[in-house]
Amino acid sequence: MKRFSVLLTACLLTSPLVAQPDLVILVRHAERATEPxxxxGLTPAGQQRAAALAQALAGLRVNAxxxxxxxxxxxxxxxxAQASGLQPLVVDAKAGHVQAVADAVRAQTGVVLVVGHSNTVPAVLAALGGPKLVDLCETSFHHVFTLQPGPQARWAQxxxxxxxxxxxxxCL
Known part of the structure; x- marks a missing residue:
């Protein structure tokens, strides 16, 4: 019994006890209209891009x-969200936003999609353990960043x- 409790304690000390996503996908919002x-909202091109995003991610089983x-x-x-039956978690863009998004992502499991802004997507990627990149250009809407969190975090674009x-x- 003593050997079992020592082994159990060792496993608990070396295994993470908090939830963590397997994969984080980060994108900037699609092309926006000028009004209001x-x-x-989105322009017609932005609506097409949003549909393309849903199609591109359809096989990944995004769960948050x-x-x-x-x-x-x-x-x-x-x-x-509609295709997956998900209700997005809304994190207000205000002071401390990047950390709040990173915390919200870390509380999830599975595959998590983050839709942010030109100046927040690279910052959230870095806050989650990815590289520090420059902001996205105001005209850039096509980038997708993926991150597998963990001690040996891996990312792709x-x-x-x-x-x-x-x-x-x-800018990117």
Whole structure:
């Protein structure tokens, strides 16, 4: 019995006891409209991109979605959320947002989609253990970043949907 309790204690000390996702997928919201000024939705191109995102991720069995309160992030996630029967978790974009999103992601398991903004997606990727990248360009909407969290975090970048305009200097 003593040997079993020592073995159990050793396993508990070396095994994580907190939830952690297997895979995190990070994207910027799709192309946004110009009206209304405070909280625009998506353009027709943005709606097509949101549908392309849902199609690109369909086989991954996403089981959690994190967005901001802004319509453009919620609309980008909507096709996948509807197809998967998921209700996105909304994390307000305010002071401490990047850490709040990272904490929300770490509380999930399985595959998690994060739909953010040009200046938050790279920061959230870094907060979760990925590389520190420059912000996304205002004209870049096609990037997808994936991260397998853990001590040996692995990440990748690929594109989806229609190509974006060429990047300006100093951003992706």
């Amino acid at each position: 000024a405070g909280d625009p 979605i994190v967005t901001t309160q802004y319509r453009r992030t919620r609309d980008t996630a909507a096709p996948l 690929f594109s989806y949907g229609a190509p974006s305009k060429p990047p300006e200097a100093g």
